[in-house]
Amino acid sequence: MSTEKFDAIVVGAGPAGAAAAITMAQAGLSVVLLERGEYPGAKNVMGGVMYGRMVADVVPEFWKLDAPLERVVVEERVWITTEEGVVSLGYRNPRQAYHPDGCPNAFTVLRARWDRWFAARAEEAGAILVPQTVAEDVIWQDDRIVGVRTGREEGDLYADVVVIADGVNSFLAQRARLRDHPVAPHHLALAVKEVIGLPPEIIESRFNLEPGQGVTIELYGAVTDGMSGYGFLYTNRDSLSVGVGVLVSHLMRTRRTPYELLERLKQHPAVRPLLTGGEVLEYAAHAIPEGGYEAMPRLFGNGVLIAGDAAMMVNGLHREGSNLAMAAGRLAGETVIEAKRRGDFSARTLALYEAKLRESFVLQDLVKYRHLPELADRRPDLFRIYPHLVHDAVHEMLTVDGLPKRAKQRRIWQEITRRRRPLQLLRDLYEIWRAVR
């Protein structure tokens, strides 16, 4: 590679890196986008819900282009599961699935396709995409980062700023001295997933959809078998994405295997009929950074910024990650543009990035839920106890056996307090409220 110097090197062509590269390239900066996979997306897995607003912030009116959207989400369901039953909550409104400008709010994607398309938008804007290339280290000059060492021969690349967007368990975060300690097991979830092929018409009739419309289902409770986490089932055009993710600390403790957990979820009486006749097309696994605000690295340094999963920017409660990654990538890009205008790439100017993040939903949401990861690690029992209580209460109310409703209420309350003393109940509710308020 040449010894020419770029304005910016972006490491990782996921949502964060591509958004950063698009933003900077559109402003005329010279940008290199490094990706270790054979193509962008080759290494990437997600459940599959992408958020339109954050895509449109970097690729305006993307929905009018040939973007590989699978289905626009018109209905979201939450299933609270016991071994056999489900209490279901849902929201459906096809008209409100779009923002007023026509941008879809949420849609499903398959990352191997989506990432390739999204990274191509960076190339279109003028960024140089270099796939099959691992950024192995950052290059220091005194106390500032001036480039990246790649695994290629003569592979040193130089730039004013390096944007680290290499995803969960970022190696470069440590090399750039933004993180002192490796990620802890209770700050990481492991998710396994399958893509199951089914004809579009069958998906549409099974899930009550028009062509192009999609459903998401999140499953809590028994499907994680006493560990903190949740399952998911999303509709794609001609396939379903079904998976489950739990904290690594709990997998270590219980010694359950992730693939058995997934098989169990697929066999749940409420899930199995939805998958019938489907053909497994792919099995995949990927980690999710769940440590939240308390586990974030420093976000900037001299000549360096970090965005997305590499910086723990995931809102686990709302299954949001791609949107935080894209928003942070864009803000990182805007910061570099401003730094170039000022001609200063030191931490003093790049601190602007953190200020921008604090003004946006990214850090505001992460701060809001800062206590949740600790609770999830400490109290996996909440994922077992409460789904059962809710399930049994609903069952009681719906069972028509001649007992008056007031008596049923009394029975439900007795049953709840038998299993959970009122004081415990209050303490649990307080803990949960404190973690999400």
Added chain:
Amino acid sequence: MRLEEKLYLLRWKHDRQSHIAITDPATCRDRCGKTWGRPCTTFCPARVYEWDPAEGRIVVYYENCVECTTCLVGCPYRVIDWRLPRGGFGIQYRYG
């Protein structure tokens, strides 16, 4: 569906050299079994790690690795040296 069949669906570009090494096999043998039950043999979604009781060591089937990075944090003694496969090598998802 068994794990073997699931892995059979996947595509890799295999490197001849392993990107995974156990830095201190004695820890697996003498400490981890009693205290932790060798969790790498259970949490790894591609069953890359297998305990060989005859040899008294963990065997690493690095070709099966799907690069989820869990073993970077899941080994309680941090004796798994897991590195990114070289550029272009390793798992290649078609859906993801």
